[in-house]
Amino acid sequence: MIGENIKTTEQANWPTRDDHEEEWVVLAVDDDSLYRKTTEFTLKNFQTLGRPIRLIQAGSYGEACAAVAQNPDIALILLDVVMDTDDAGFRVVRAIREVLGNAQVRIVMITGQPGFSNMQESLADYDINDYWSKTELSAERLRAVVTANVRAYQHLATVHRARKGLQLIAESSNALSQARTLEDFSSRMLVAVAKLLGVHPEGIVCVGIPPGSAPKVIASAGSQARSNGKPLVNLENHQIRMALLNVIQKKQSAFEKDYTVLFFPQQLAGAEYAAYVATGRRLRETEVQLLKVFVENLGRGLHNVSLVSKLDEMAYHDALVDLPNANALIRGIESMLGRPGQTLLLLNIDGFSDLNLSLGSDAGDQLLQTVGRCLHEFVDPMVIKARLQDDIFALLGPDSHIDAAALEYLLEQAIEKIGIGPLSISTVTSDLAQPAANGVQVITRARLSLKLRRARGLRQHIRSDPEIGAAAQARFELLTAFQRALENEEITIALQPQLSLTTGKIVGAEALARWTTADGRFISPGEFIPLAETTGLIMRMGDQIIKRTLEAARQIEQGGLQPIRLGFNVSTIQLFQPGFLERLEHHITDSKIDASRLELEITESAAMKDFDQVIEVLAAIRNLGLQVAIDDFGTGFSSLAYLKRLPADRLKIDRAFVNEVGLDDSRLSIAENIIELAQKLSLSTIAEGVETEAQASWLKQRQCEEVQGFFYARPMPLSDFLQWVKEHQGA
Structure with missing residues (x-):
């Protein structure tokens, strides 16, 4: 218990349903313990639709399935996509919908960032009700999502209970139709009502026959089983006797805290009947409505055709509007x-x-x-x-x-x-x-x-x-193929040389992710990198890119070539993932490559998203010995004040400004300002996308230090890159 209105359960200590009738149960599934704590803090003391939230947390596919199996009253599941396996979230959904057959629980998929393919997959293929990225889910937004989905669950659960109840009524009607005496009919009715409410048969049925005569007991069950035939006024249990008499006097049913008395009026049933049923709890509104339907059905002797009509109304009607x-x-x-x-x-x-x-x-x-x-x-x-x-x-x-x-x-x-x-x-x-x-x-x-x-x-x-x-189906197929490519480590790198404008020598290279499918089709990074980010697979892909970059550095060293700097790109999703620094250090240590030969690239816009946290992480990366480059510089919104605080070694001038050489002098002033700014801050500069000699000459005149682009070399596979470096260094 972490507050008055919220309970949290970790892993396998799942509570039973009976202990929590007046709570909304929310299951949060995420293998990120920090995010689980954030969710717990956000929902602490939160109430919605008149009830507190009881939060259950799970960190894996297995724990999530155990929680769902042992808590059939879960209203909402906040579900991470990628956990102990890449498809863990989708497997949980399939287990809930197809194995357990639970169509009422609302499922909100939590991903790294919002994406269209994930949305279509969720809505059409996996029966997921909504999706959000973690960056979008502020505390207020999370509470709003919880409220909206709990309301939807409440409606669906009500319809489900109504449907199930009406089915039970229909089944009971068939059983009741086999009764040959009033007493047998009434006894079966007590059993049917108890089954409908999910309680043990405990009660009494009395009737005034002929009309106007003193009521007597005609059926009983449980502790009152020996009351048959007694006048109601002689019933030993005072509470039951008074409850029945009050209902008959008022001519309306009563739904009290721990019992229910149903009244069957004469015009409906031919005589005045009253049925007392011990419930041990106050009935839900849905149960009350079902009992009213039951009374009508029994009193009028309607056949199943009337039930079908009522079932149709309850299953296909929105009562709120x-x-x-x-x-x-x-x-x-x-x-x-x-x-x-x-x-x-x-x-x-x-x-x-x-x-x-x-x-x-x-x-x-x-x-x-x-x-x-x-x-x-x-x-x-x-x-x-x-x-x-x-x-x-x-x-x-x-x-x-x-x-x-x-x-x-x-x-x-x-x-x-x-x-x-x-x-x-x-x-x-x-x-x-x-x-x-x-x-x-x-x-x-x-x-x-x-x-x-x-x-x-x-x-x-x-x-x-x-x-x-x-189009969405094609994107889903692409996601499936991408997951398979990651499993088979088919994501490779292409290396694009970076040269010094002063000496003309190669000083580094950028490792760029590449994916060619098994049938030889080249998939653009513009397609699969956003896909990786929206599904959380960017972490796994990023690790593979880092390891391939380190392997390239090792082969350069073993080939007797002069050491050069190798850069690789990292998204903020990777950067802020718990354990990223530890994995990066482990990969470098395991490869025995000098960290100073590596450069981590992060875009300017990404660096500005959570600036203080970015500073902290980049500083830690530089402490490992790596260099840091700010990619696509000039396209974001950073100011001089921010740039002074940013732990960086190099600014990469975006290709959009380089392309304007000879075309748009106003945009060229931006590139010129970036070079001057870098010089004042003692940062190196490198221009991307250099494709002409005029561009290279313009950059050299303004003392830009390094360049990369098609004018010098295209990105190439490692084997071709090693040969290119060998020839270039030899020359």
């Missing part, structure tokens, strides 16, 4: 697929999560209900209105009956009238005549289209892109 829900929407879409002139319109309230965060869930619910009423009032009855999820609503029907612009105006006006806002609406339109496998695919495609476009700002109105599904 009084609209059909996502299940109903999917069913409607699939009935219209391939039909021309049919449209799906999704409406997303811009800024809803921020509103929920600042004004609270009550204001958020009021806003959603206002939207629901507007759709009821202003949209053509021929159009299906539904709430898809959270703040996403949908219209489904003939395109001639759906006016997105008019509806947007009406909704924004209605929202403003209730004192919330002003807020705007973004929309995406899908043509159901376009090919699609099912309703889920149509919705997923539309949501992805909208999410990508909303990055541009508010009030985005677009049409769903039918190519998104195919």
